[in-house]
Amino acid sequence: xxxxxxxxxxxxxxxxxxxxxxxxxxxxxxxxxxxxxxxxxxxxxxxxxxxxxxxxxxxxxxxxxxxxxxxxxxxxxxxxxxxxxxxxxxxxxxxxxxxxxxxxxxxxxxxxxxxxxxxxxxxxxxxxxxxxxxxxxxxxxxxxxxxx
Amino acid sequence: xxxxxxxxxxxxxxxxxxxxxxxxxxxxxxxxxxxxxxxxxxxxxxxxxxxxxxxxxx
Numbered sequence: 001x002x003x004x005x006x007x008x009x010x011x012x013x014x015x016x017x018x019x020x021x022x023x024x025x026x027x028x029x030x031x032x033x034x035x036x037x038x039x040x041x042x043x044x045x046x047x048x049x050x051x052x053x054x055x056x057x058x059x060x061x062x063x064x065x066x067x068x069x070x071x072x073x074x075x076x077x078x079x080x081x082x083x084x085x086x087x088x089x090x091x092x093x094x095x096x097x098x099x100x101x102x103x104x105x106x107x108x109x110x111x112x113x114x115x116x117x118x119x120x121x122x123x124x125x126x127x128x129x130x131x132x133x134x135x136x137x138x139x140x141x142x143x144x145x146x147x148x
Numbered sequence: 149x150x151x152x153x154x155x156x157x158x159x160x161x162x163x164x165x166x167x168x169x170x171x172x173x174x175x176x177x178x179x180x181x182x183x184x185x186x187x188x189x190x191x192x193x194x195x196x197x198x199x200x201x202x203x204x205x206x
Contacts, residue, residue, distance in 0.1 A: 053168050060165040067157060071149065120154045127158070131165045138169045147171050 022148040030143025037136035039096045041065075041128075044139030057135045064128040065098055068108075073121020075099065075108035088122075094129030094136075159190035 024030075025048065037044025042058020045051075069075075076088035093099050102108050108125070112118050141147040167173065167183030 056168040057165055060161055060168065064158075064161045064165075067161070071154075117149050117154065120149070120158075124158065127162065131162070134169055135165070141171070148174065 022142070022145050024145030025143050030140060033139040033143050034136055037132070037139045038094070040098075041095065041132045041135060044136055045142070048139060048142050050142065057138075061095070061128050061132050061135065062098075064124050064131065065095060068121045068124030068128060069102075071117035071121030071124060072112040072115040073108060073118060073123070073125045074111055075102045075125060076122075077103055077109060088126055091126040091129040094131075094133040095125075096132065099129065155191060155194050156187075159187045159194075162190065163187040 025033075029047065033044040033047040035044075036047045040058070041061035042054040042056075045054030045057060048054075074088075076085050076092050078089045079085040115121075138147065163183040163186035166186045167179040170179060170182055173179045173182045
């Protein structure tokens with residue numbers, strides 16, 4: 001009976017590139033990256049030293065959010081008795097500081113349904129928030145060494 | 149802003165972020181290719197859904 005080590009040695013080399021395991025960073029830095037990613041889009045990757053990826057993610061999400069506001073989309077705040085506003089508020093809040101600045105300064109909070117691009121803009125803002133949550137999970141994966 | 153321009157803009161921006169977040173593409177060339185694939189998929193599926201809705205009596 002072959003041992004596991006022997007059977008691994010006898011496996012044919014099919015020309016696949018060797019799998020590299022990225023080094024995890026400290027737990028504190030991983031948590032800092034997650035929080036930073038939720039504060040400002042792309043900042044989590046910058047904390048981890050992924051400058052190019054952080055810049056692309058930050059610019060992409062910021063552009064999407066900016067386009068949403070330009071299209072007169074709505075920045076949602078939770079309204080009692082209207083569950084859909086809670087869902088959209090959760091998505092919008094994924095943007096972090098930009099969302100809270102908009103809510104505090106009353107930017108995009110009013111419904112502008114008469115604008116032809118209102119629905120597009122609202123969805124641009126919600127998707128920008130959702131993409132930033134994905135970016136935060138990506139920063140976590142990089143921090144624990146699951147991704148390069 | 150036309151419907152089509154909004155679709156292109158949305159698809160391009162989501163494609164850029166998806167390409168940056170992808171774990172299966174490691175070099176810039178393959179990331180760009182993947183981003184373009186995402187853009188094309190969004191636009192193509194958008195067109196298919198638009199034509200399907202065109203024939204529906206709604």
